[in-house]
Amino acid sequence: MLFLNGLAERTREEDRGPEKTAQRIKFMEKFIEKKFNIGELKGISSKNIEEHLKLYAGYVKNSNLISEKISEYMSDYEKNAYVIGELQRRFGFEFNGMRNHEYFFGSLEGGAKSLPVNSQFKMAIEKITPSFEAWLTGFKTLTMTRGVGWAALYFDKQTNQLIPAWIDEHHMGQLNGLNWIIGIDMWEHAFVYDYPTSEKKKYVEAFFANLNWEVIEKNYLEACSTR
């Protein structure tokens, strides 16, 4: 279990005797809310970004809350085992909610930018599809998957390939050990101030129109370099 990786802080309560020694486990280090420098976007309002960032802050807050609560309940593991288990189950939702949004907002920082000349990412895409545009059309189809979640593109170091995936909510469908390259938030909160749900395609087009592809290139190069 994850708590085994935590830092154990044993506090002796001498008046209770050694058999009742309380054990305090620090579940993990605190997560820090990141700040993003996102300018004015085309087709995605500042209001929507502002509200969306508040939701992101909630995932950071709740990731920390779960960590703190597990630490607290671990002082009597047998009594609190069920509660700890359920908190642990929800951790994947909060943690991935936090991390997915960090990639998402990070890819909108710096304004719309094209892929660099001789882009390694583009070359990798063109090895597997007739054209970059054809691949992008396919990826946009993935964003139309029914339900709330994320359309993501990963890089798998083991097989040296790009792998697209749909992630339900924030965590169900995440691919183990792969590097995140692109992700688009397809929860309705990502576009609710700008488009009705029947027009979410417009939000997808707006996302790609504002995407900083230099960030995507960087994600890809970092993924490849750590093989």
Ligand SMILES: [Fe+2]
């Ligand atoms: Fe979101």
